[in-house]
Amino acid sequence: MSLGESAAGSAAAGAGKLAGPAGAPCGDEGDAGADVAPGGSSGAPGLPGAARKPAARRGAVDPVKALMHRHRELCERAVDPLEIAAGLEAHGVTDRTAARFRHRDVFSLAEEMYARVPRDGEPAHRAMPSKSPGARADWAALALLPGALCAATVVGLRGTDGQPRLAVAAVGALAVALGLRGALRRGPLSTSHRTTSATRAWTCWLIAYALLGDGLLSAGLEGGPEGPWPLATAPLLALALACAPGAWxxxxxxxxxxxxxxxxxxxxxxxxxxxxxxxxxxxxxLCALVGLLALSAAALDEPPASAGAGALGALLLLARLLTARGFTHAPAFVLAVAGTAEAAALATVFASRLPGCSFLATPVETVAGAWGPSAVPALTCGAAALVLLIHSTRTLTRASAHATPSGEPL
Structure with missing residues (x-):
């Protein structure tokens, strides 16, 4: 159906289903009233012997015009019909609802709404905002920044000892955090939706566990820690390097x-x-992350990176994809559950040393004894990532999740 046919079909919608005064509710909010005869009567008999005249109409309601009035702001700020279709879907309009407006689907209905909306003298069809190659190069380069800064920090840690080592670690952690913030403020992983401080705290905890958790848990199960435990720098380096393929x-x-x-x-x-x-x-x-984990472990001469780091990377990417599209509740909840589970695993191991509380460490000891300490974050983050993946297949496949704001580079 062409755009002209869509407009003609909407204008020809009779008053039998959607009729009443102009601007009356329509669509999902109900149908308009019935036809009314002149003088306010509805089918009243005339004078005896007089010929009965057909009831006159006040004028059939244009259902699409009424829908445009209800979604006026959406129509006026849309840069193309796709944004109107996405907005209608977000408000619960389906293809079945569009059929009540004499359109075969939401996309056809959105095309007519976009063509008919007044734009203060602007042409009916505006071009999409041009995507600047410079802007795309900016976010693509920024995505490499966390990995580069983390690699420099690891090299600095390997070349220092004592207090200089602590200084290098502190400065490097701050630099990586700032680089990550810059990478997430531009490009496809950026978002205008505010993330809570709790979500950021749980994310930092999950990353810190990837660096310290396995060594601390292993030492706790063996009766320690009696001294500094080994740091897993290879998983952290791989996660930082994975920011670039994640953005791409x-x-x-x-x-x-x-x-x-x-x-x-x-x-x-x-x-x-x-x-x-x-x-x-x-x-x-995931393929890129697995390759980076293997390369990082080989370059730093560490044991092969655990599956927990891979599960964490998958979890963080899915959480960011959802957050960037405005779905912030599920990622915040799942990240909090995963972080709580890892903290509880450490807490039960050390709490089991209290008199009569040895049973508390039984679940963690069972899992670690069967698959190693890295199985705890692997199971925790893997289950959380699976939940978010299922949720993503239901939310990120909506048209409303892909309405590009004006001026946002893709």
Whole structure:
């Protein structure tokens, strides 16, 4: 159906289903009133012997116009029909609802709404904001910054000892944190939605556990710690280096999903076509992360990086993808649960040394005895990542998750 046919079909919608005064509610909020005869009567008999005249209409309601009035702000700020379609879906409008407006799907309805909205003399169709190659190069380069700073910090730690080593560690941690903040403020992983301090704290705890947790847990199970325990720098380096492929995979997913949004003609069709893109981008990131974990362990002459670091990387990427699209509640909750589980594992090991409390460490001892201390973060973060992946296949495949704000570079 062309855009002109859509407008003609909407204007021809009769008053039998959607009729009443202009601006009356329509669509999901109910149908308008019935036809009314002149003088306010509704089908009242006339004078005896007089010919009965057909009831006159006050004028059929334009249902699309009424819908545009209800979503006026969405229509006026949209830069293309896709943003209107995404906004309608976010407000609960489905393809079935669009059929009540004489349109085959939400996309066709959005095209008519976009074409008919007044824009104060602007042309009906505005071009999409140009994506600056310089802006894209900026975020692509910033994504490399955390890994480069972390690598420099690791080299500095290996070349120092004593108090200078502590100074290098402190300065390096601050530099990596600032580099990570800069990488997440631009590009496909950036977000305008505010993250809570609790979410940031749990994220920092999970990263700190990847550095210190396995060694501390192993020492605790052996009766220690009696001295400084080994630090797992290879997983931390791999996670920092993985910021770049994570941003690039997120960019690939966003661009391909936007193209599918342009080509799709229904919400269900779009969701079915985007789900493989999400799983493919996520799998590509996992492959890159596994390779970085192996390279980091070989370069630093450490034991092969644990599966817990890989599960943590997957968890952090999914959480950021959801947060960048405005779905902040689920990532915050899942990160808090994963962090609490890891903290509880350490706490039960040390609490078991109290008289009569040895049973508290039984679950952790069982898991660590069977698969090693790294199994604790692997199971914890792996289960959390699986929950977020299932949630992502239901939320990141919506059209409303891919409405690009004006001026945002992809």
């Amino acid at each position: 995979c997120a960019h690939l997913f966003a661009v391909r999903a936007r193209r599918r949004l342009t080509a799709s003609r229904g919400l269900e069709e779009f969701a079915a076509s985007v789900q493989p893109l999400l799983l493919g981008a996520f799998g590509l990131f």
